[in-house]
Amino acid sequence: AQRVTQPEKLLSVFKGAPVELKCNYSYSGSPELFWYVQYSRQRLQLLLRHISRESIKGFTADLNKGETSFHLKKPFAQEEDSAMYYCALISGNTGKLIFGQGTTLQVKP
Amino acid sequence: DGGITQSPKYLFRKEGQNVTLSCEQNLNHDAMYWYRQDPGQGLRLIYYSQIVNDFQKGDIAEGYSVSREKKESFPLTVTSAQKNPTAFYLCASRDRHQPQHFGDGTRLSIL
Numbered sequence: 145a146q147r148v149t150q151p152e153k154l155l156s157v158f159k160g161a162p163v164e165l166k167c168n169y170s171y172s173g174s175p176e177l178f179w180y181v182q183y184s185r186q187r188l189q190l191l192l193r194h195i196s197r198e199s200i201k202g203f204t205a206d207l208n209k210g211e212t213s214f215h216l217k218k219p220f221a222q223e224e225d226s227a228m229y230y231c232a233l234i235s236g237n238t239g240k241l242i243f244g245q246g247t248t249l250q251v252k253p
Numbered sequence: 254d255g256g257i258t259q260s261p262k263y264l265f266r267k268e269g270q271n272v273t274l275s276c277e278q279n280l281n282h283d284a285m286y287w288y289r290q291d292p293g294q295g296l297r298l299i300y301y302s303q304i305v306n307d308f309q310k311g312d313i314a315e316g317y318s319v320s321r322e323k324k325e326s327f328p329l330t331v332t333s334a335q336k337n338p339t340a341f342y343l344c345a346s347r348d349r350h351q352p353q354h355f356g357d358g359t360r361l362s363i364l
Contacts, residue, residue: 153293178352188296188343188355230295238303239284239347240311243295 146171148231150244157221158252165216165247167205167231175233177214178241179205182228191229192216201225221251256280259344259356265364266331266338274329274359276344285327286353289313290341299342302327331361339363 147170157163169175179191191200194207194214205216214231231244257278266272278285284303288296298311302321316335321327327346331338341360345353 148295150295180355187357190352190354193352232296238301238309239349239353240286240298240301241288241296241345241353243288243297245293245295 148244156250257356282346286345
């Protein structure tokens, strides 16, 4: 079965601390994975896609096929990073997204 | 900004009533999607459409209906058969091989 798991509902860190939001997936074939972010009172927006291999707002994510993971990392968290983060994968060629349950990141001053 | 417009922002439904949520996009995207967002459950796919006049059920289609008569429009009707309609509804669209773009969402509540 295709599934995305984000084990942490809430991750709370202090400003300047490293952040790692965990994402594990189950998918037969080559997955295409994304991180979406939803800031307070804003629409859900794309943060990263694994095929781009880029860093957005200091965040990076590496696809680890051996561990079936796509963890999101940032070396120094900022208060403005506080938001809901969703990991998702595309199912087949329909473009359907399968989302994880989401992790709320809270960065304290 | 444009892109994807969902309306209304807030909607209230009475018992036994059908309500329709609007989703319009000016991005010329072929594919459109409806998701439901509940706390602690992430987003779940209700319906999707890859082309005009065609649509498919998602994971939680029961109690919902859609139409796709125009490329830019993909309205979602929450019928009285949906027993737990209170949620945040998100519409998205996508160009082929590109990530999905989302609207601002509609929050539906029961009166």
